[in-house]
Amino acid sequence: xxxxxxxxxxxxxxxxxxxxxxxxxxxxxxxxxxxxxxxxxxxxxxxxxxxxxxxxxxxxxxxxxxxxxxxxxxxxxxxxxxxxxxxxxxxxxxxxxxxxxxxxxxxxxxxxxxxxxxxxxxxxxxxxxxxxxxxxxxxxxxxxxxxxxxxxxxxxxxxxxxxxxxxxxxxxxxxxxxxxxxxxxxxxxxxxxxxxxxxxxxxxxxxxxxxxxxxxxxxxxxxxxxxxxxxxxxxxxxxxxxxxxxxxxxxxxxxxxxxxxxxxxxxxxxxxxxxxxxxxxxxxxxxxxxxxxxxxxxxxxxxxxxxxxxxxxxxxxxxxxxxxxxxxxxxxxxxxxxxxxxxxxxxxxxxxxxxxxxxxxxxxxxxxxxxxxx
Numbered sequence: 215x216x217x218x219x220x221x222x223x224x225x226x227x228x229x230x231x232x233x234x235x236x237x238x239x240x241x242x243x244x245x246x247x248x249x250x251x252x253x254x255x256x257x258x259x260x261x262x263x264x265x266x267x268x269x270x271x272x273x274x275x276x277x278x279x280x281x282x283x284x285x286x287x288x289x290x291x292x293x294x295x296x297x298x299x300x301x302x303x304x305x306x307x308x309x310x311x312x313x314x315x316x317x318x319x320x321x322x323x324x325x326x327x328x329x330x331x332x333x334x335x336x337x338x339x340x341x342x343x344x345x346x347x348x349x350x351x352x353x354x355x356x357x358x359x360x361x362x363x364x365x366x367x368x369x370x371x372x373x374x375x376x377x378x379x380x381x382x383x384x385x386x387x388x389x390x391x392x393x394x395x396x397x398x399x400x401x402x403x404x405x406x407x408x409x410x411x412x413x414x415x416x417x418x419x420x421x422x423x424x425x426x427x428x429x430x431x432x433x434x435x436x437x438x439x440x441x442x443x444x445x446x447x448x449x450x451x452x453x454x455x456x457x458x459x460x461x462x463x464x465x466x467x468x469x470x471x472x473x474x475x476x477x478x479x480x481x482x483x484x485x486x487x488x489x490x491x492x493x494x495x496x497x498x499x500x501x502x503x504x505x506x507x508x509x510x511x512x513x514x515x516x517x518x519x520x521x522x523x524x525x526x527x528x529x530x531x532x533x534x535x536x537x538x539x540x541x542x543x544x545x546x547x548x549x550x551x552x553x554x555x556x557x558x559x560x561x562x563x564x565x566x567x568x569x570x571x572x573x574x575x576x577x578x579x580x581x582x583x584x585x586x587x588x
Contacts, residue, residue, distance in 0.1 A: 246276065247514075248274075248276030248277060249277060249278075249301075249302060249507045250278045250299075250302065251278070251279040252280055252299075252301045255284065255306050256283075256284055256496060257283060258357070258533055259306060259356065261533070263281050266517060266521055267279035267280075269517075277514075287307065287311045291316070294317075302500065302507055304498055304501075304511075304514075305498075308494045308496050309576065309580075320499075321501070322501060324351060325351060325353070325512070329512055329515055330342065330354065333538075336538050336539050336540045337537055337539060338492070338567050338568050340571065340572040341495065343576075353498060355538075356497055356498050358536070359461040360493075360564070361460070361492060361493055362464070363457055363459060364457055365380070365457040365475065365476050366473050378478070380481050382487075386441075386446060387440065387446060390445065390446040391444050394445040400453075400454060402448040402455050402456070403455065403457055404455065404457055405447075405448045405458040407450070409463060410460055413458075413460050416493045416583070417480055417493075419583060419586070420491045421482070423575075427578055427581065431582060431585060461492075462532050462535035464559075465477075465559050465560075465563075466531065466532025468554075474553060474554075476554060477556075477562045489566075490569040490571060491570055491571050500515075535560075535567070537567070539568055542564035548561065
């Protein structure tokens with residue numbers, strides 16, 4: 215009888231241990247999410263978002279996510295209008311595409327209370343302003359394009375200059391003229407072809423935005439003319455140049471080169487003037503559907519934003535620049551890059567992003583860019 219009681223007690227204790235172990239190891243039911251997400255991503259972030267989706271599904275077995283690459287935004291608009299499913303629909307776009315195609319007329323999920331109110335300190339203030347529509351936040355910043363000045367230090371040293379010498383546009387013209395003459399008129403300072411030209415133009419527009427619209431265009435054209443007349447701008451794809459105004463794409467283009475580069479803040483319009491500017495980035499927008507699955511939406515977007523290890527791999531390769539500033543506190547970001555002198559370019563770009571100028575009249579900015587052919 216005593217043995218039966220003893221075995222009964224042992225069995226009961228073992229049973230309790232098993233139950234407790236199961237409860238400890240089983241995820242909190244309140245944390246479980248389920249549902250289907252469709253994502254439309256740009257070419258630059260497609261691989262990253264695909265990896266995020268796969269990793270998220272591994273730890274959330276009741277979730278299904280498909281990632282589609284955006285071919286063009288007209289097709290995206292058609293897909294969003296014609297898809298009548300209750301899936302969570304998330305797409306990547308810039309504020310420009312949103313207004314240009316009428317995508318801003320859709321009804322969007324508001325991430326303010328659930329995501330941005332908690333994580334707002336991890337975004338630059340100018341990015342938070344960009345995702346507002348009539349004072350209501352409708353998107354979550356995903357990528358940014360802080361603009362820096364990339365300089366070939368091997369060429370600079372050859373002609374007796376340092377990267378610190380480029381403080382204002384007047385400095386650029388003075389140094390550029392000298393190097394152009396010393397190089398027998400073969401080296402111009404700034405590349406002005408393809409995306410480098412548009413980044414230069416974008417920087418000049420933003421540096422003059424505190425004026426009336428027509429005055430902005432007049433002054434930007436005058437600056438471009440002065441740069442051309444003083445042999446600063448390289449307009450040929452086959453000529454050697456010393457530097458360029460660029461963003462994360464500039465890093466990607468120079469990673470495999472044998473040249474020695476350094477990135478610094480761009481020249482300003484005068485001593486003491488602002489040097490921190492960022493071009494258009496992209497946001498994640500979530501359509502409001504009949505499927506009120508805010509728990510799934512919030513959990514996935516927070517996962518995408520804070521997925522630091524994977525994010526660092528992609529930004530270090532120059533695929534895109536994350537708007538999430540906490541990313542740049544990762545120790546791997548501090549690692550030097552072989553063909554770059556000075557700080558890691560991502561540290562410089564993140565500093566520019568954090569302090570970037572806030573555009574108060576975004577419509578004026580977009581209109582001016584359109585007038586210049588953007």
